[in-house]
Amino acid sequence: MIPSCRALTVVAFLSLISSLSIAATGGGGSGAAPAKTHDYPTEGRVEYVLGCMEDNGREFANVYKCSCAIDRIAKVLPYDDFVEQSTFSKYATLGGEGGAEFRVDRAKAQTKKFRELQKDAFRACGIQAAAAAK
Structure with missing residues (x-):
């Protein structure tokens, strides 16, 4: 059985989120102290990013912008x-x-x-102000 494109996309997306989380917390071996952030489960971050993309456009660039937004929210x-x-x-x-x-x-x-908080995160991450008003 060949996995569907949607399933492969979700797996690729989860891998991207996981690697972004590792990079954001300093787990990449840079030697720097990890940034103070609250521990959100990967599933919670992915749900937020998918919902954010649903509201603000499914362009691939929004993966990064919405990931940025949840990272900023998780910091506070x-x-x-x-x-x-x-x-x-x-x-x-x-x-x-x-x-x-x-x-x-x-x-x-x-x-x-x-x-x-979300409005501030959207502004900082380049998500359009009109989308943030939803």
């Missing part, structure tokens, strides 16, 4: 806080009774924090 936000804030942000506009928990004051504050 622990993974558990990232999951909570990004979830609140994602579902902030969910209507009806099911979305009520995403409209309480705490959720609104978390959404605002995440969107500001």
